[in-house]
Amino acid sequence: MKETDEWKIILAEFSTNLLKIRNKLGMSQEETSGLELSVRNYQKIEKGESFPSFKSLIIIAKNLEIDPSVLLDLPSIKKFINIKSKKSKNSLHNK
Template sequence: MQKSYEEILEEFSENLKVLRKKQGLSQEFVAGIELSVRNYQKIEAAISTPSLRTILIIADGLGIHPRELFDIPSLKNRPMVKEITTRNRKSAKKKTTKK
């Protein structure tokens, strides 16, 4: 069964917390000067959804590539990704066949 976006956000937030603690960093340090500590805490608690800008700030604070924040099981093998890939392949075949 496919997980909801809320469940994925919870996994994202948990992954964020694990990555931060693994490096022994405080929430204040990761938030840095560009993000309020309270906002960071809300993201880590899955209360708030981060913007792309915020994700980049957090990744920078952790010293990691942003993709590492999305290394969560729920995003792997999602049917939608497979469906889009299949659709794109079919579309590409139709274009080459019409020539």
């Protein structure tokens, strides 16, 4: 799988997770974006059109009253990190 495909999968999973959490908490997009993040930017993140910046991730988590790690607890991220760390360990051992 190409790295760009992996990022698309991560983004899709992130946006699905975000939508699920927001709906479970019964919050609107306006409430979730708050005053510090434009609703339009939030909508792009939730639709999977763009990754949130670190600042946006923190703002969203704060407004949802959850730990930011909940938003990033995704199988695709764990798989991506595991694959990358194995490659790094192998290259370190071969030197």
